[in-house]
Amino acid sequence: MPSIGELVAPRRMGRDFRWLLASSWTSNVGDGVALAAAPLLIASMTSSPILVAAGAILQFLPWLVFGLHAGAIADRFDRRRLVMAANAARAVVLLALCAFLVTGTANIWIVLASAFLYGTAEVFVDTAGSTLLPMLLKPADLGLGNARLQAGFLVANQFAGPPLGAFLFAAGHAWPFLLEAVCVTLAVVLISRIARTPVPPRSQAGSGGDLDGTEAGATGSGAKVHTDTSTGSVHRIAEGLRWLWRNPPVRMLVLIILLFNVTWAAPWGVLVLYATEHLHMGAVGYGMLTTASAAGGLLATLSFGWLERHVSFATMMRVCLSLEVVMHLAFALTTQGWIALAIMFVFGFYAFIWGTISTTVRQRLVPHELQGRVSSVNSVGVFGGMVIGQALGGVIAQTWGLTAPWWFAFAGAALTLLFVWRPISQIVSARPVVDELQANEP
Numbered sequence: 490m491p492s493i494g495e496l497v498a499p500r501r502m503g504r505d506f507r508w509l510l511a512s513s514w515t516s517n518v519g520d521g522v523a524l525a526a527a528p529l530l531i532a533s534m535t536s537s538p539i540l541v542a543a544g545a546i547l548q549f550l551p552w553l554v555f556g557l558h559a560g561a562i563a564d565r566f567d568r569r570r571l572v573m574a575a576n577a578a579r580a581v582v583l584l585a586l587c588a589f590l591v592t593g594t595a596n597i598w599i600v601l602a603s604a605f606l607y608g609t610a611e612v613f614v615d616t617a618g619s620t621l622l623p624m625l626l627k628p629a630d631l632g633l634g635n636a637r638l639q640a641g642f643l644v645a646n647q648f649a650g651p652p653l654g655a656f657l658f659a660a661g662h663a664w665p666f667l668l669e670a671v672c673v674t675l676a677v678v679l680i681s682r683i684a685r686t687p688v689p690p691r692s693q694a695g696s697g698g699d700l701d702g703t704e705a706g707a708t709g710s711g712a713k714v715h716t717d718t719s720t721g722s723v724h725r726i727a728e729g730l731r732w733l734w735r736n737p738p739v740r741m742l743v744l745i746i747l748l749f750n751v752t753w754a755a756p757w758g759v760l761v762l763y764a765t766e767h768l769h770m771g772a773v774g775y776g777m778l779t780t781a782s783a784a785g786g787l788l789a790t791l792s793f794g795w796l797e798r799h800v801s802f803a804t805m806m807r808v809c810l811s812l813e814v815v816m817h818l819a820f821a822l823t824t825q826g827w828i829a830l831a832i833m834f835v836f837g838f839y840a841f842i843w844g845t846i847s848t849t850v851r852q853r854l855v856p857h858e859l860q861g862r863v864s865s866v867n868s869v870g871v872f873g874g875m876v877i878g879q880a881l882g883g884v885i886a887q888t889w890g891l892t893a894p895w896w897f898a899f900a901g902a903a904l905t906l907l908f909v910w911r912p913i914s915q916i917v918s919a920r921p922v923v924d925e926l927q928a929n930e931p
Contacts, residue, residue, distance in 0.1 A: 515672050520645075520669070522669050524650055525652070528544060531597065540597055549875060560616050563862075568618075572680055615868070632797050636790060739916075742916050749874075754875040755897050756898050759886045778833045781831075785834040789839070793842065808839070817896075882894040
């Protein structure tokens, strides 16, 4: 019988993957602790809805400000060391916040500034970190690798972290952030054990740092990239955007994620009001919705290996997006809390499958030297879609009631699904970029 370690991270995936997995899981414990402790800390210092909302906004604002630049930097420097440096910066911010809390000198402005600085460092951690996996694993193992990373996020960030963070906050305001600093520091140590240093490959041809305009096949996913180390960050960002625009499969995948995040975020922005006022579930019931979603994700974690072997990616992507449409309709119609919990469980299951597949497909199609920039564009689209969707959802709910955002999401997701149904096959069937690059080599 294979050992637990072999089941979680098979030996064929290599020791470096195990170090990356351990680092990610450890960091997620700390992030999960902060998921509960940070809002509690802000609420303990102010009753202003604007300042409380500012704490939530600072979770994604750094992505909109620094996301594209983080991608350009990740594609130019040693990605492992970039993750280590950014995590170290996060630890410094947390230790400084702990010092303010222990000495009694912390105030709401210091906490919000700490949140922004921490979020900024996290942008670089997540962007550079997302490029490491395709440099450590073979394309065939990317699906399983992404599933294992997502499993750590669900268990540590969604299940274990938040209750622990709330408990530690009750014991003392500084304790959860001290534990988070320890977890982030340990993550630095673990990722430093990776033997191979994943450095973005650089093309030797061309000095202009531009695309040569060659497109391989109908998809154009094999366009070569010429990198000039003397070009500035803005030029590198533009280079990545041009590559993305000239590659229909990856471009369509990013667009799908953007559109579905707009429709998803519209009702999610008022979910707490929907749960407490429309379904009358109370604060505990609202918290159970998140737990139900995480439980569905855990089941998906256990099922992904079997699904990957027996069901095509194209079929799974279509099923996931179809369930997204049905989910919005079900929430719009239901008035029972237990039904909402069942819906949320199903949501957690298919959302995990979709996230794992979409990430895997993107990583297989994007050249290593562009992984950071394309990943950052995708992340900016995710958070940009959330901003747009939440703004729309708030206005719609204020005007037509708490179920109206679900009807908007249902209609928008259904129309988007019709638009992307056929291109999904083209996305999944596109040749991996490694093959395309090899085909273009002289």
